[in-house]
Amino acid sequence: MLSLIDRRMGIFLAGLFVLTVAVPVGNLALDGQPVPSYIVALLGKYLCYALLAVALDLVWGYCGILSLGHGAFFALGGYAMGMHLMREIGPRGVYANPLLPDFMVFLNWDSLPWYWLGFDMFGFALLMALAVPGLLAFVFGWFAFRSRVTGVYLSIITQAMTYALMLAFFRNEMGFGGYNGLTDFKDVLGFSLQADTTRAGLFVLSALALAAGLLVAKAITSSKLGKVLIAIRDAESRTRFIGYRVEEYKLFVFVVSAMMAGLAGALYVPQVGIINPGEFSPANSIGIVIWVALGGRGTLVGAAMGAIIVGFAQTLFTSWFPELWLFALGGLFVFVTIFLPQGVLGLIESRLGRKPPPAPAPEEASA
Amino acid sequence: MSVQLLLDGVNRSFDGFKAINDLSLTVEKGELRAIIGPNGAGKTTMMDIITGKTRPDTGKVLWNQSVDLTRSDEAGTARLGIGRKFQKPTVFETQTVEDNIALSLKEDRSVWATLFYRRSAEDSARIAELLALVKLDHVAGWMAGDLSHGQKQWLEIGMLLAQDPELLLVDEPAAGMTDAETMRTAELLRQIAGKHTVIVVEHDMDFVRALGCRVTVLHQGHVLAEGSLDHVSANEQVIEVYLGR
Ligand SMILES: Nc1ncnc2c1ncn2[C@@H]1O[C@H](COP(=O)(O)OP(=O)(O)OP(=O)(O)O)[C@@H](O)[C@H]1O
Ligand SMILES: [Mg+2]
Numbered sequence: 102m103l104s105l106i107d108r109r110m111g112i113f114l115a116g117l118f119v120l121t122v123a124v125p126v127g128n129l130a131l132d133g134q135p136v137p138s139y140i141v142a143l144l145g146k147y148l149c150y151a152l153l154a155v156a157l158d159l160v161w162g163y164c165g166i167l168s169l170g171h172g173a174f175f176a177l178g179g180y181a182m183g184m185h186l187m188r189e190i191g192p193r194g195v196y197a198n199p200l201l202p203d204f205m206v207f208l209n210w211d212s213l214p215w216y217w218l219g220f221d222m223f224g225f226a227l228l229m230a231l232a233v234p235g236l237l238a239f240v241f242g243w244f245a246f247r248s249r250v251t252g253v254y255l256s257i258i259t260q261a262m263t264y265a266l267m268l269a270f271f272r273n274e275m276g277f278g279g280y281n282g283l284t285d286f287k288d289v290l291g292f293s294l295q296a297d298t299t300r301a302g303l304f305v306l307s308a309l310a311l312a313a314g315l316l317v318a319k320a321i322t323s324s325k326l327g328k329v330l331i332a333i334r335d336a337e338s339r340t341r342f343i344g345y346r347v348e349e350y351k352l353f354v355f356v357v358s359a360m361m362a363g364l365a366g367a368l369y370v371p372q373v374g375i376i377n378p379g380e381f382s383p384a385n386s387i388g389i390v391i392w393v394a395l396g397g398r399g400t401l402v403g404a405a406m407g408a409i410i411v412g413f414a415q416t417l418f419t420s421w422f423p424e425l426w427l428f429a430l431g432g433l434f435v436f437v438t439i440f441l442p443q444g445v446l447g448l449i450e451s452r453l454g455r456k457p458p459p460a461p462a463p464e465e466a467s468a
Numbered sequence: 469m470s471v472q473l474l475l476d477g478v479n480r481s482f483d484g485f486k487a488i489n490d491l492s493l494t495v496e497k498g499e500l501r502a503i504i505g506p507n508g509a510g511k512t513t514m515m516d517i518i519t520g521k522t523r524p525d526t527g528k529v530l531w532n533q534s535v536d537l538t539r540s541d542e543a544g545t546a547r548l549g550i551g552r553k554f555q556k557p558t559v560f561e562t563q564t565v566e567d568n569i570a571l572s573l574k575e576d577r578s579v580w581a582t583l584f585y586r587r588s589a590e591d592s593a594r595i596a597e598l599l600a601l602v603k604l605d606h607v608a609g610w611m612a613g614d615l616s617h618g619q620k621q622w623l624e625i626g627m628l629l630a631q632d633p634e635l636l637l638v639d640e641p642a643a644g645m646t647d648a649e650t651m652r653t654a655e656l657l658r659q660i661a662g663k664h665t666v667i668v669v670e671h672d673m674d675f676v677r678a679l680g681c682r683v684t685v686l687h688q689g690h691v692l693a694e695g696s697l698d699h700v701s702a703n704e705q706v707i708e709v710y711l712g713r
Contacts, residue, residue, distance in 0.1 A: 191548045310573045326584040328567055339558045342519065343631060345545030353579050 103424030105319045109446070113402045114312055121308040125301040139367070141300050142372055143208050147412040148307035149369035152314045154392045155401055156324050156361035159318045161373065161390070162399030163327060164354050166336030167252075169386045170259030174234035175265050176380035178363030180270075181233055183283035183376040184217060186294075190287050203285070206276045214276045223290055230367035231360045238359030239352065246348035246355075251337065260383050267381035284378025287369050298466070307368045311405065320447035321357065330354060395437045397444025406446060447449050471533055472497040472635060472665045478517060478527030480689075487513045488524065489689035495635075500661035502676045502697075503669045505686035505712050507535065511669045512555055514635045514686070519552050520545045551633030555640045555669075557620040559627070561613030565604050568612050568623055569595050572630035594630070601656075602626035617644035625653070635665045642675045654678035673711075685710065 106114065124144060127136030154177050160166040192199040196206040200213055219225040241262060245255060273279035292299040321327055332340045333347050341347050370376045379385075388411075396407020411430070418426045441448050473495040480488040487510045495501050502513050515530060516522035520540045529537040531548060540548065560568050566660055573591060575581070599605040602622040607615065612623060621641055638657065642650040654675050657666055661681070670676055676683060677697055685692040685706050693703045700706050 183658035271513070321583070324583050326579065326583040328563060328571055329582055331563060332571055335560055335562055336558050338521075338542070339554075339560070342521075342546055342554075342626070343572050344543050346543045346577070349579050350582075353583075375695075392686050 105316055105323060108404050109325045109400070110315065110319060110373075112138050113267055113270065113405065114315070115423040116387040117308055117312060121305055124304060129297060136154050138297050140299070140302060141304050143412075143416060145300070145304040145307045145372045146369060148304070148311050149365045149372070150389075150392065150408040150412050151405035152307070152365035152368075153389055154396065155311070155314050155318050156358040157389050158393045158398060158401055158404035159321065159361070160358045162401075162404065163322050163334060164330040164351060165251075165337075166351060166355060167256045167390070168355075168358075169256045169383065169390065170261075170263040171358070171389050172383075172386035173263035173381055174359040174362035175237065175369070176222075176263075176266070176270075176376065177234045177237065177383075178230040178366030179370040179376040180229035180277060180283065180366075181220075181363070182367035183286075183368045184220040184229075184277075185223055186289060186371060187278075187283050188217070188221040189289065193283075193287055202278070202283070203302065204273075205276070205279065208273060208278075217276070227367060230363045234359040234363035234366075235356050238356045242352045242355040246351045249348075261387050262387065263381050264383050267378050267383075270378035270381060271316045278377070280378065280424060282375060282379075282433060283370075284377075285374040286371065286374055286446075294371055294374065303372050305366065307372070310364055310368055314364070315401055315405065317357075317361070320400070321354070326350070326353075344363065353432045373386055388430075391434045395433065395441075396442055397446035400444070400446050403444050403446030410445065441453035470497050472499070472531075473518065473667075474528070474530040474533070475514075475518075476530070478524045478529060480513065480522060481516060481523045485581070487689050488517065491686075491689060491691065493691060495667060495686065496666060499660045500658060500666045500679060500681040501668070502679050502681055502683045503667060503686055504671065504676060504683060504700075504710065505692070509686040510689035511686055512639055513689070515552060515639060515667075515669070518545070518637060519550055529558070539604070543577070546631070546633075547574065549634035550629045550637065551631045552637045553624045553628050553639060553641060555597055555643075556623045557617065557644075558655055559612040559615075559620050559623050561611065563612060563622060564608065564620075565612050565615070566595060566608040569598050569626055569630050574630070574632045598626045598630055601629070606644040618646065621645060621653075621708050622649075625656070629660070633664065635667070636660065638666065638668045640669055640671065642670055642672050647674075650675050651678055701710035 124136055124141055128134060128138060128141050146182055150373040151172065157168060157171045160168055187202040190202065201210060219415050220229070245258060249259065269275055270277050271280055271368060272294050277283065288294055289299070292302070305468050322330070329340065329350055333350060337347055392407040392411050393404040393405070395411060396405065397403025418429055437444065443451070471494055475491055475493040478488055478491045479486065491510070491514065505511055505524065513522060517524050518537060520537060520542050524538055531537050535548060537545060560571065570587070573594065596605065599608050602625055604619065604623060604626065607619070612620065615623060621644060625641060628638070641653050645653065650672060657668060658679060662664055668679065682695065683697050683700050684694045685700050687709050692709065693700045693706050701711060
């Protein structure tokens, strides 16, 4: 376990630990509240993004699978948690129906759809937040990887997958709240979502999940399996001729990554208080790729940093010049691609005189 | 001696062009066989068919007289014990020379076994032995991408040996090697033969002569002649299409 923590990982985890202690203390224990509550929620959100970025880096950075649909796994995890939070509202909704969420009463439904059963239990919802994205990734990957869809074609069908889900979730008949999604949550496990202590707790949980996600990803990539993944990324055909069933390896890492993204979504929703079909939008999934590229593809820690940096930049930018944010993001991406092929982490490490990680081979190499 | 590999009446065309045309070939267990022939004769395509990369349109490909190789994919044929070195050397460029060998070692290839694999002392010794054999022990920690063309050839040969296959398919191993290295490769392949079956494709006639084995001449996807090098060199058709160029 300790052997997984190299210098890069150690520094990041140490920083994360400091944050995990300082933020709740600054928010809850110190006079004058040096860390305001909205900052706690904001940071918690970034940590969920960071976990999502690590999930994408695992498949893209290490196995060359450029998924442009990872937002879908995140959103599904978010919906699973959102469904639990809806059921937690119980009779406190506007229509005071003890069983049905408000939007179902509004649509004149008289019973809970079967797929909403069990979500009154937190444990079940959490399980689903992992299992549903995992299952989708399994089914999707099973077909895609066996038919050897790679490169741009794979990226396009992942993008189509999240787009199709977005359209489906927009429909009221789907039973997930349609356009408005799920919102107006009250509490989780009996703790009010409005309370500072709950928010601090969710923040700490997000930090722990990020640390755990990083360590799991590091364990996978440091194992022999991780070397096989890199082999697949750089020379897929060669890997087959050595006797590795490439599709099985891709499927494994894709499912693990989807579950990690689902967990990130499940932690994200109680902190932002809403989940709607917009989370499935193709642009979101492309955004994740930008975080990873910016932070440093194939480094895990860099991916997490990329998500946090872009998250901060977005928050600042959208409060100053909201209409310019997408241009700024696009510009940043172009800049990083051209001038910082190793991402921000690569830049920092080369400044500190350490050898950058071996660059992933160009995409074409895996064709 | 028993038959290791049998091709019988194999055909394969690409967009109407017959790359492999009624090809029949028998290779004995432990045999060393050289395949020569002009560019485009179908030598590489033949290896693609044996390893399951390309499916023949018609014809039989039998392994150990029983297993139908046309039903097997690349990983499947590799697991049966068929190893391959490519014409253009392909190694894992962003990984170390040592890891390239380690990845190729004959081990359980399943996802779980690979995830929880721990390198044994025995494996380490085997890796060191192979690195020394292909004379790359002094660059074991280098990224494979930093090797010269000739060194990559050697690394790929090392990876092939690490798999400990029953049959080695070796496509133009001497390209990019110095004369001395070429002779060393021929020597190495001769040593391996007997314990393993080896099929070598090569254009370099000195190399083929050094192998001192049975030679098959391929032309337009078909066997033109077969026998000792002297025997096929005397064949007029062979001289016309290949040697006399
Ligand atoms: N996948 C493919 N699609 C289309 N044509 C192909 C394919 N594979 C091989 N060919 C064609 O089949 C013919 C035989 O090619 P092959 O590579 O087997 O020749 P070779 O004997 O290995 O030649 P060389 O000595 O140049 O390596 C060539 O004309 C080639 O263009
Ligand atoms: Mg060839």
